[in-house]
Amino acid sequence: SYELTQPPSVSVSPGQTARITCSGDVLPRKNAYWYQQKSGQAPVLVIYEDRKRPSEIPERFSGSSSGTLATLTISGAQVEDEADYYCYSTDRSGYQRVFGGGTRLTVL
Amino acid sequence: QVQLVESGGGVAQPGGSLRLSCAASGFKFNSYGMHWVRQAPGKGLEWVAFVQPDGRETFYGDSVRGRFTVSRDNSKNTLYLQINSLRVEDTGLYYCAKDFHLEELLPYYMDVWGKGTAVTVSS
Numbered sequence: 296s297y298e299l300t301q302p303p304s305v306s307v308s309p310g311q312t313a314r315i316t317c318s319g320d321v322l323p324r325k326n327a328y329w330y331q332q333k334s335g336q337a338p339v340l341v342i343y344e345d346r347k348r349p350s351e352i353p354e355r356f357s358g359s360s361s362g363t364l365a366t367l368t369i370s371g372a373q374v375e376d377e378a379d380y381y382c383y384s385t386d387r388s389g390y391q392r393v394f395g396g397g398t399r400l401t402v403l
Numbered sequence: 404q405v406q407l408v409e410s411g412g413g414v415a416q417p418g419g420s421l422r423l424s425c426a427a428s429g430f431k432f433n434s435y436g437m438h439w440v441r442q443a444p445g446k447g448l449e450w451v452a453f454v455q456p457d458g459r460e461t462f463y464g465d466s467v468r469g470r471f472t473v474s475r476d477n478s479k480n481t482l483y484l485q486i487n488s489l490r491v492e493d494t495g496l497y498y499c500a501k502d503f504h505l506e507e508l509l510p511y512y513m514d515v516w517g518k519g520t521a522v523t524v525s526s
Contacts, residue, residue, distance in 0.1 A: 328512045330448070337498060337516040338440075338448065349514075381448050383512060390462055392438075392510050397447040 299395035317382030327365035405429040412520030425482040425499030433477035436502040453510035
């Protein structure tokens with residue numbers, strides 16, 4: 296079982312706001328990271344250290360974290376944002392890294 | 404530019420062994436920790452292992468500890484993953500990835516990924 300829990304799927308219409316959550320006991324103490332993986336491609340980092348965005352990632356992507364819940368928000372989701380999204384952090388020991396189960400975002 | 408290219412995947416029998424390689428270029432390889440991440444067909448990402456920049460210490464996920472060995476040859480800018488006692492559930496795409504932090508001794512997060520090498524374990 297995953298130590299980071301994500302909903303299996305989220306669906307929005309183009310232009311709407313998509314929110315993907317990640318729940319884990321470690322999140323009050325450890326940063327969350329978010330990866331986007333489009334079909335047949337390697338993952339891409341979209342959010343690091345809870346809320347920071349790499350310069351090449353569009354501004355519509357944002358992250359937040361409160362207590363045991365981290366959230367990836369895509370404001371004004373676009374069709375090209377359709378992908379699997381994975382949160383990532385550490386396990387309870389602090390020495391292993393762990394991914395959430397992934398959330399498939401559908402934009403249509 | 405920063406590039407990671409995995410190789411060594413293929414078809415192997417249960418109980419067998421494989422050694423995966425990852426050739427790195429475009430950055431100072433011996434200054435960064437490196438990760439392996441795998442993905443079973445149609446499944447999610449699984450963090451597998453991390454090796455410190457100088458190769459002294461390694462960290463593993465619970466499901467692979469004792470069967471997998473991560474190592475590196477900094478003179479060749481190459482990362483390795485030795486997989487022993489192969490199981491059917493080891494089937495998947497294996498990615499190598501660079502850690503973001505310079506000279507960090509603990510695994511943090513990956514900022515650059517390769518395209519992966521496919522491993523199939525089947526009798």
